[in-house]
Amino acid sequence: MTSVSMPESRTAARRTMPAVDWVLALALLAVGGAVVRALLYTPADAMLGAVQRILYIHVPSAIQGMYVACTIMAVCGGLYLWIKDERLDRIAESAAEVGFVFLTVVLATGSIWGKSSWGTAWAWEPRLTSALFLWFVVLSYLILRDALENREARARLSAVLGVLALLLVPFIHMTVYLFRGLHPEPLALKPGKPDMSPEMLSTFLIANVAFMFFFFALVRVRYQWATVRDARAALEQA
Amino acid sequence: MSELAFRPPSFVADAVRIARKDLLIEFRTRSGFLSATVFALLSIAIFRFSWDPTVVSSIDLAPGVLWVIFTFSGLLGLNRAFGVEQADRALDGLLASPVSREAVFAGKALGNLLFVLAVQLLALPTLALFFGLPVGPEWLGVVAVAVLAAIGFVAVGTLFAAVASNTRLAEMLLPMLALPFFVPVLIPAAQATSKLLAGSGLGEVMAELKILGAFDIVFVAACTLAFPFTLEE
Numbered sequence: 001m002t003s004v005s006m007p008e009s010r011t012a013a014r015r016t017m018p019a020v021d022w023v024l025a026l027a028l029l030a031v032g033g034a035v036v037r038a039l040l041y042t043p044a045d046a047m048l049g050a051v052q053r054i055l056y057i058h059v060p061s062a063i064q065g066m067y068v069a070c071t072i073m074a075v076c077g078g079l080y081l082w083i084k085d086e087r088l089d090r091i092a093e094s095a096a097e098v099g100f101v102f103l104t105v106v107l108a109t110g111s112i113w114g115k116s117s118w119g120t121a122w123a124w125e126p127r128l129t130s131a132l133f134l135w136f137v138v139l140s141y142l143i144l145r146d147a148l149e150n151r152e153a154r155a156r157l158s159a160v161l162g163v164l165a166l167l168l169v170p171f172i173h174m175t176v177y178l179f180r181g182l183h184p185e186p187l188a189l190k191p192g193k194p195d196m197s198p199e200m201l202s203t204f205l206i207a208n209v210a211f212m213f214f215f216f217a218l219v220r221v222r223y224q225w226a227t228v229r230d231a232r233a234a235l236e237q238a
Numbered sequence: 239m240s241e242l243a244f245r246p247p248s249f250v251a252d253a254v255r256i257a258r259k260d261l262l263i264e265f266r267t268r269s270g271f272l273s274a275t276v277f278a279l280l281s282i283a284i285f286r287f288s289w290d291p292t293v294v295s296s297i298d299l300a301p302g303v304l305w306v307i308f309t310f311s312g313l314l315g316l317n318r319a320f321g322v323e324q325a326d327r328a329l330d331g332l333l334a335s336p337v338s339r340e341a342v343f344a345g346k347a348l349g350n351l352l353f354v355l356a357v358q359l360l361a362l363p364t365l366a367l368f369f370g371l372p373v374g375p376e377w378l379g380v381v382a383v384a385v386l387a388a389i390g391f392v393a394v395g396t397l398f399a400a401v402a403s404n405t406r407l408a409e410m411l412l413p414m415l416a417l418p419f420f421v422p423v424l425i426p427a428a429q430a431t432s433k434l435l436a437g438s439g440l441g442e443v444m445a446e447l448k449i450l451g452a453f454d455i456v457f458v459a460a461c462t463l464a465f466p467f468t469l470e471e
Contacts, residue, residue, distance in 0.1 A: 081467055133418050133421055136417075136418045137418045137419075140414045140415050140418060143411070143414060144401070144405070144411065144415060147405040147406065147407055147411055148404065148405055153404055153470070156467055156468075157401050157404060157467075157468060159467070160397075160401060160464050160467050160468060161401065161415065163460075163464065164394075164397075164419070164457075164460060164461070164464065167456055167457070167460055168418070168419055168422070171421075171422035171449070171452075171453055171456075172421055172422055174422065174449055175421065175422045175425040175426055175449060176425070
């Protein structure tokens with residue numbers, strides 16, 4: 001059985017990772033540009049001061065880490081259970097791992113913002129609490145993957161966890177809102193006009209595009225690595 | 239010979255039979271139930287000394303203690319559900335029998351539910367006694383909350399016990415997998431319990447009861463459908 005897939009595996013294993021990944025380099029440049037624009041060319045908020053600029057990292061990271069990464073993890077997991085294509089499992093794995101890094105950035109920047117604006121680094125505020133539990137779910141997803149050596153079982157069981165995680169998120173949102181919130185309401189994506197000056201809004205949108213690009217560039221590199229790793233494992237088994 | 243005659247398998251009858259088998263093993267050995275109950279009672283006694291009773295009144299403390307204890311004593315029982323099938327690869331025998339995999343899950347979950355409810359049945363009066371809680375009709379509400387919470391808890395916990403039993407570190411992995419999923423059960427359950435003990439009527443905890451009920455419906459269905467994927471083909 002393994003001998004049939006060997007030629008394909010061999011070419012995949014031989015395909016080494018490039019020294020410089022140009023997509024990732026470009027994405028890093030875009031994020032750098034967005035940060036420079038946020039720090040130097042965007043006016044500070046009149047009420048909140050310089051700390052408000054952390055928003056240009058915090059919100060784009062939250063969108064990628066909480067919504068994009070977790071949706072990919074769950075949808076690719078569900079599709080894997082259906083059509084059993086290993087590539088879907090590798091996409092879910094890559095999105096979860098990169099998403100975990102973005103979620104960590106969300107928690108860190110949220111704490112820095114909270115320390116300055118609310119006077120406490122951790123306020124058990126609903127949105128922050130939701131992000132924390134999501135962080136724990138993604139972490140347990142990664143630990144479960146690590147605890148399983150058989151590739152098929154790893155893909156199958158982690159897909160089950162990924163799909164259930166998507167069902168869990170609305171319940172966590174509902175329950176943490178039983179407590180009162182301190183978090184500012186979403187600024188740009190609300191009905192009516194955004195509450196931002198045009199410069200701030202354009203920086204905010206540029207930062208979102210840059211972080212999305214960065215997220216997918218990282219997932220792409222991580223996916224390529226997973227492909228090489230699995231191909232190598234297949235060769236070693238053969 | 240009439241007992242050996244072929245009977246068409248039925249989902250509920252199969253589930254009840256599997257639950258009965260598990261509970262019979264449990265009743266004969268008593269190892270899981272005893273350790274879970276002793277753990278719960280010991281924790282109630284120990285928690286009493288973790289806070290200064292002159293600063294935090296026992297009625298404020300009791301709901302949190304109750305739900306922490308239910309969670310961890312429940313986890314002790316959940317590990318057993320599939321641990322007992324690991325010896326001599328008994329699970330293979332169960333899967334080879336003409337029983338649908340969904341019915342296996344329902345049976346395991348039903349056995350776990352009765353296990354958790356039995357522990358709660360002993361822990362609730364002990365808590366009331368040790369914490370000097372007022373005993374009255376509000377306890378009917380607490381029991382309703384406990385039953386609703388136990389259903390969701392057991393559905394998710396049984397599924398993750400099956401997932402974790404596939405790994406080498408089953409006992410250690412289960413709390414890590416299951417605890418984030420217990421959050422939407424624990425928060426409303428603890429809040430409803432504290433409101434009820436403070437003298438609120440059932441009408442004032444409807445929001446919490448609705449979340450618990452919705453969680454039960456969604457996760458009983460989802461975990462029953464997901465369970466066959468946790469078994470080897």
